[in-house]
Amino acid sequence: MVTLRTNKALTGPDLGIPSLTFQAFYEAKYGEVAWDALDKIPKEEWMAYLIWYRQVLEIPVRNSTRVDLIEHEAAVNGFKLTTAGVGCTGTEQRVLYARKVVLATGIQVGLCHVARWQKMPLLCARALP
Numbered sequence: 001m002v003t004l005r006t007n008k009a010l011t012g013p014d015l016g017i018p019s020l021t022f023q024a025f026y027e028a029k030y031g032e033v034a035w036d037a038l039d040k041i042p043k044e045e046w047m048a049y050l051i052w053y054r055q056v057l058e059i060p061v062r063n064s065t066r067v068d069l070i071e072h073e074a075a076v077n078g079f080k081l082t083t084a085g086v087g088c089t090g091t092e093q094r095v096l097y098a099r100k101v102v103l104a105t106g107i108q109v110g111l112c113h114v115a116r117w118q119k120m121p122l123l124c125a126r127a128l129p
Helices: 022-030 032-037 043-056 111-117 122-127
Strands: 065-073 078-085 094-098
Touching: 022 032, 022 043
Parallel strands: none
Antiparallel strands: 065 078, 078 094
16 A cells, blocks of 8 residues: 555544644655655655654654553553564563553454454453443
């Protein structure tokens, strides 16, 4: 996929703050004329925007991390995540705690997945409080 399928005018993770929109990012980088000429967002530009966004807001992101287990943790009013990935060697695992966990599949799921995700998977439903 060379470009995003999403309309360029849809807002992303900008929290309703105009200066955090993709449009503001793109116009600051290339100018208003370039924004007007843009049809679809190139995936590389979207990634550059997300990297800029997390740097500006100082959001800690762990790439290349596999979550092996998600457990409800009443003591912290949230979740305990057992992870493995970059920085973990061999069978070493790390534990992270979170108030919220988002299983992100994008703005749309492929048609083959729609039937599976119209409701929460049974595996997840049984494990949640």
